[in-house]
Structure formats: C-alpha cells, structure tokens
Amino acid sequence: MTGSSLHDDPALLVHAYLDGELDPVNALAVEQRLATDPVLAAEYERVQALQHLIRERLPRETPSPALVARITAAVAPRRPRWQPSWQPSMRALAASILVTAFVASGSTWLALAPQPADTVESAVVAAHIRALMAPQATDVASSDRHTVKPWFNGRIPQSPRVVDLAKDDFPLVGGRLDVVGRTPVPTLVYRHAKHVISLTAVPVDGSANSSPAGRRVEGYNILHWTDAGVAYWAISDMAAADLDKFARLFRTTAPDQ
Numbered sequence: 001m002t003g004s005s006l007h008d009d010p011a012l013l014v015h016a017y018l019d020g021e022l023d024p025v026n027a028l029a030v031e032q033r034l035a036t037d038p039v040l041a042a043e044y045e046r047v048q049a050l051q052h053l054i055r056e057r058l059p060r061e062t063p064s065p066a067l068v069a070r071i072t073a074a075v076a077p078r079r080p081r082w083q084p085s086w087q088p089s090m091r092a093l094a095a096s097i098l099v100t101a102f103v104a105s106g107s108t109w110l111a112l113a114p115q116p117a118d119t120v121e122s123a124v125v126a127a128h129i130r131a132l133m134a135p136q137a138t139d140v141a142s143s144d145r146h147t148v149k150p151w152f153n154g155r156i157p158q159s160p161r162v163v164d165l166a167k168d169d170f171p172l173v174g175g176r177l178d179v180v181g182r183t184p185v186p187t188l189v190y191r192h193a194k195h196v197i198s199l200t201a202v203p204v205d206g207s208a209n210s211s212p213a214g215r216r217v218e219g220y221n222i223l224h225w226t227d228a229g230v231a232y233w234a235i236s237d238m239a240a241a242d243l244d245k246f247a248r249l250f251r252t253t254a255p256d257q
C-alpha cells in the first residue's frame with residue numbers, strides 16, 4: 001500500500017496503522033496527524049475499540065475437519081492419475097482461504113450491523129475512560145459555551161445543545177469528538193468537585209422523548225434519556241443522586257443565545 005493512496009482516504013491511514021501495514025516513515029506521519037486532527041483521532045479510537053470488540057465477541061475458531069473436507073471437495077477439481085502429488089496441499093490451501101474469508105465475513109457483518117443500545121453504552125463508557133486516561137478529557141478546553149459550541153461546526157452536522165451550569169456547581173470544562181458506531185458525535189465535559197461528567201449526544205431522529213433512566217456500569221453511573229431527536233448519555237463516577245441533579249439541570253436550563 002503506497003503513501004499516496006493512503007492519503008487519498010484518511011480513514012485508510014487508521015486501518016493501515018492499526019494493522020501494522022505502514023513503514024516507519026508513514027507510521028510516524030500518522031502519529032503526528034492523530035495528535036492534531038481530532039476527527040482522525042476519533043476514527044482511530046473507534047476502529048481500535050471495534051477491533052477489541054471483534055476479538056472479544058467473535059473469537060477466531062478452528063474450522064472442523066468436516067467443514068474443511070466439504071470445502072476441499074467443493075473447490076478441488078478432479079485430477080488425472082498423473083497429476084503431481086503436491087496437488088492435495090493446493091486443495092488444502094484453497095480450503096483455508098475460503099474458511100478465512102468465511103470468518104472475515106462474519107467480522108465484517110459485526111462491524112456493519114446496526115449498533116444496539118448496549119453497544120452505544122459500551123462506546124460511551126470506553127470513550128469516557130479513554131478521556132480520563134488522556135492528558136486532558138477534551139479536544140477543546142473552555143468554560144465558555146460560546147467557544148465550545150462553535151468548535152463543533154464543520155466537524156459534525158449539527159452542534160450540540162450547550163448550557164452553562166457553573167452557578168449550580170457543574171461548570172463546563174470543554175468538549176470533544178467521540179465515535180459511536182460509525183458516526184462522530186459530540187461529547188460535552190462538565191465537572192462537579194473532583195468528578196468529570198461526559199455528556200454524549202447521539203442523533204436518533206424519530207425517537208420519542210424519554211425520561212432519564214439510570215444504571216451502573218464498570219463502577220460508573222450512567223443516565224440515558226432522549227429529547228428532541230437526540231439521545232443523551234451522561235456518565236461519571238460521582239454519586240447517582242448528583243448525576244440525577246446534573247441531568248435535571250441540563251434538561252431544564254435554557255441555553256443563552
């Protein structure tokens with residue numbers, strides 16, 4: 001794979017980089033670009049999480065002898081008596097290729113299938129944890145909603161709803177791009193005392209409004225609700241009661257224009 005063809009589609013850079021297909025020069029170029037391009041960095045995190053999900057939920061299985069025999073019989077032509085003795089090895093190779101293609105097609109189906117709610121939740125949790133491990137939890141760091149909201153313009157189709165909750169002890173910290181499924185989505189970052197709150201907004205056109213529903217996942221409290229065609233996912237390690245208060249304030253506070 002050449003460098004020029006990679007740069008024609010930035011998404012290929014991420015896949016080639018994660019698959020170890022780049023030479024050292026191109027790999028370094030990708031790392032430098034990931035540090036300055038939040039959209040590409042979000043794609044990197046999405047693909048990395050997807051690869052982990054595939055390895056976890058679709059482990060590679062050794063095909064049964066019966067399946068190998070059936071594939072071998074299907075792809076191998078009848079050979080004359082004089083045919084070289086290495087032909088069976090070629091048959092086995094062809095069967096191996098078909099089995100690999102079969103397994104790969106299963107992985108592709110998993111990657112392209114519609115994302116269920118639990119997958120969205122997993123993506124939100126993973127993004128929050130990655131943000132906490134990063135030097136900072138935001139791509140744009142600002143307590144000014146008039147700085148954070150415009151930052152998303154041109155990066156996603158529609159900027160998120162941003163409200164100022166500093167007077168209620170939930171100051172805005174900034175925002176970042178996360179990826180859910182195959183879609184870049186906005187995440188607002190708030191803080192309460194020493195606790196970080198990630199609020200991810202996922203477009204869900206046509207869905208009815210719903211009240212916040214909470215649960216606890218991997219030590220984090222999560223609230224999920226839908227409002228005006230947007231599914232909101234709030235996650236933090238703060239107490240459930242405090243997260244409930246944050247969600248209520250966010251839902252009822254009108255953003256100043």
